[in-house]
Amino acid sequence: MKANVLFAIALAANSALSLAAERSSSSICETATEFFGSGDFDGDGNSDLVIVDKESGKYRLGYQLKPGAFTWVENRPGGIKGISGFTIGKLLTNNLDALGFTSPDANQITVVDVSSSFGASRPLNVPFNAGLGPNTLVAIDIGGPDNTSLDDLFVASIYNSPEPNLASLLRNDGSQFPKLIETPLTGSAIHAMRLGLHSGEPSLLCYLVAGEKSSDFHADDLSGGTIRAAATAGDLPLGVEYVSGDFRKKGDADLLFYKPGDSKLQVRPLDAASGKYQIGKSDSYDLGDPIQRAVVGHDPASSAGSKEGLALGSASASIATLGRRRSSQRGIAQVLLPSTARATPLGSMSKR
Secondary structure: OOOOHHHHHHHHHOOOOOHHHHOOOOOEEEOOOEEEEEEOOOOOOOOEEEEEEOOOOEEEEEEEEEOOEEEEOOOEEOOOOOOOEEEEEOOOOOOOOEEEEEEOOOOEEEEEOOOOOOOOOOOEEOOOOOOOOEEEEEEEOOOOOOOOOOOEEEEEEOOOOOOOOEEEEEOOOOOOOOEEEEEEOOOEEEEEEEEOOOOOOOOEEEEEEEOOOEEEEEEEEOOOOOOEEEEEEEEEEOOOEEEEEOOOOOOOEEEEEEOOOOOEEEEEEEEEEOOEEEEOOOEEEEOOOOOOEEEEEEOOOOOOOOOOOEEEOOOOOOOEEOOOOOOOOOEEEEEEOOOOOEEEOHHHOEEO
């Protein structure tokens, strides 16, 4: 298993979320071969790390037993190979984060307890008969009857008939994960995450639906026990990816859309008021160099008076500052470029 430890440490160091906020938002990054994520796996209040190898289904954990110091353990099995969906959430207990995996070819979902830094736990099979080929998985609280303190599951599947793509909601009852509802999708659901906008409010389920010619962004409200479309953004290019953060310190989320290999990015606000959501107009920027990946985080050492800007760098260490949160934490998008390091203020970027 290739363990990109430096990337994972950067993810933890730049995490935009406190542990309290991580309960409502995902903290997972994806590459072509791996997933990277963070959560409190052992219940000590510190953010731990995980790296998942998609092909083998193995994962490696870095426990933050002391603040700023990670203890890495040996690879552990996730129970399935060919992983396309990965999630972190309160799936087994309401005070510890567990891992969830899915593979469409294996037609299987597993959940793993990772609370021990000393030994691996046996992966638990989640019964899934709501569809064929589960490819996307998100641990998220689903409202409605029989809701519990545990996270439930959103599952998208791709091998169904006559409608190949389905979205299903599963209730976490501690054993069987019964299906609540299912609905067809116009394409394959990818890059799914939960997004918490405000403390105390339900998280939104966010994902992309890849069609034949374009992709659509969806933000759905599951607080009523159903899939209710909260906001959408259509006609995005195929292959687009996104990250979210309060880049413009408005108190709501900003969505940053980009296509790996392209130099352009779009920043669009996701505004919320009285339970209503709206995706605003796009601000487009041309960075001048192709983007590999964006990772959202914060600079814990930044001061409230720090000047905001955009610093572009090499593929191994570049940080772009797009704004600052209302607290002393500063919103950062890490933009990885294949070019040599340089620095560019946000205002001097080419805006289109």
